[in-house]
Amino acid sequence: ALDKEQMQGLRGIREFLKVRTSYDVLPLSFRLVVLDNNLLIKKSLNILIQNGIVSAPLWDSQKSAFAGLLTSTDYINVIQYYCQFPDEIDQVDQFRLSSLRDIERAIGVLPLETVSVHPMRPLYEACRRMLKTRARRIPLVDYDDETGHEMVVSVITQYRILKFIAVNNEKYTMLLKKTVKEIGLGTYSNLATATMNNSVLDVIHLMVKHNISAVPVVDRDNKVLNVFEAVDVIPCIKGGAYDELSASVGEALCRRAEDFPGIYTCSEDDRLDAIFETIRKSRVHRLIVVDDESRLRGIISLSDILKYVLLFGEEEDDIRGS
Numbered sequence: 421a422l423d424k425e426q427m428q429g430l431r432g433i434r435e436f437l438k439v440r441t442s443y444d445v446l447p448l449s450f451r452l453v454v455l456d457n458n459l460l461i462k463k464s465l466n467i468l469i470q471n472g473i474v475s476a477p478l479w480d481s482q483k484s485a486f487a488g489l490l491t492s493t494d495y496i497n498v499i500q501y502y503c504q505f506p507d508e509i510d511q512v513d514q515f516r517l518s519s520l521r522d523i524e525r526a527i528g529v530l531p532l533e534t535v536s537v538h539p540m541r542p543l544y545e546a547c548r549r550m551l552k553t554r555a556r557r558i559p560l561v562d563y564d565d566e567t568g569h570e571m572v573v574s575v576i577t578q579y580r581i582l583k584f585i586a587v588n589n590e591k592y593t594m595l596l597k598k599t600v601k602e603i604g605l606g607t608y609s610n611l612a613t614a615t616m617n618n619s620v621l622d623v624i625h626l627m628v629k630h631n632i633s634a635v636p637v638v639d640r641d642n643k644v645l646n647v648f649e650a651v652d653v654i655p656c657i658k659g660g661a662y663d664e665l666s667a668s669v670g671e672a673l674c675r676r677a678e679d680f681p682g683i684y685t686c687s688e689d690d691r692l693d694a695i696f697e698t699i700r701k702s703r704v705h706r707l708i709v710v711d712d713e714s715r716l717r718g719i720i721s722l723s724d725i726l727k728y729v730l731l732f733g734e735e736e737d738d739i740r741g742s
């Protein structure tokens with residue numbers, strides 16, 4: 421019966437995502453900061469910090485076209501470039517946002533697939549695209565009939581989508597009574613962790629190596645003290661201070677904004693309905709799974725949750741086909 425109820429809940433949410441559009445996720449009124457591609461990377465950092473945001477769409481004003489999404493991954497790429505070519509610090513200082521693709525090439529990382537969706541397409545489609553490309557955020561791009569130019573309406577994130585689901589589907593999320601352990605939600609082996617004494621650079625290398633966006637910070641008993649996130653890199657290199665990356669994780673975490681929402685933990689015996697309750701109420705970007713003594717057990721990312729909600733129990737063919 422639990423299985424049946426769980427499937428019923430998941431199907432309800434999937435149906436909901438099929439009848440809503442990405443546009444529905446956006447608040448009635450919102451502000452969008454778009455950065456000119458010609459801006460110095462160094463300056464873009466300050467703008468993000470001043471606006472309390474961690475990413476922004478880029479605009480090529482020569483072509484009047486959308487030029488991709490700036491995210492913390494781009495800054496991590498710049499840091500990797502700096503590590504590989506330490507003698508070029510003067511040049512790094514002069515890089516513009518339009519050089520980000522050259523930086524990717526120089527350090528040999530594959531450019532992230534630029535996916536965008538039309539705001540009026542079903543939300544379900546945006547979710548499937550996110551999972552397929554591992555993009556954590558997708559720009560909503562529309563066309564302006566008058567000028568024939570592209571227009572960036574907004575950006576939707578995994579976080580916004582899960583929040584939207586949580587807020588609007590209580591009747592379905594309350595059916596999700598299986599525990600984290602029962603459904604195997606999250607990652608429990610080969611966890612990448614750091615200690616307070618590791619340098620920021622160590623942690624960045626760890627994130628790059630594992631292709632993850634957060635690393636739990638633990639003490640010597642494996643008790644969870646904090647989480648270092650990819651977005652924590654932004655204040656670290658403010659003003660182009662790349663040499664400060666040798667500072668410790670502990671020091672870096674002190675630079676977090678005043679309104680940092682904190683970290684969220686759960687236990688393996690928590691049920692998915694409770695997790696949706698947390699998502700509904702808080703600004704949660706991942707859950708750290710701990711035991712009774714706060715020791716690290718695992719990590720549940722928003723992509724793990726989205727994947728489960730969209731794909732669990734779907735036909736294999738269907739997954740490959742889309």
Ligand code: ADP
Pocket residue numbers: 556578606607609610611612613630631632633634635636719720721722723724
């Ligand atoms: P998201 O895609 O939501 O930003 P991540 O990139 O952090 O999340 O996670 C990608 C995958 O890696 C998820 O399946 C998650 O469970 C796993 N993961 C996240 N952090 C770690 C970590 N520190 N060690 C090992 N695996 C992790």
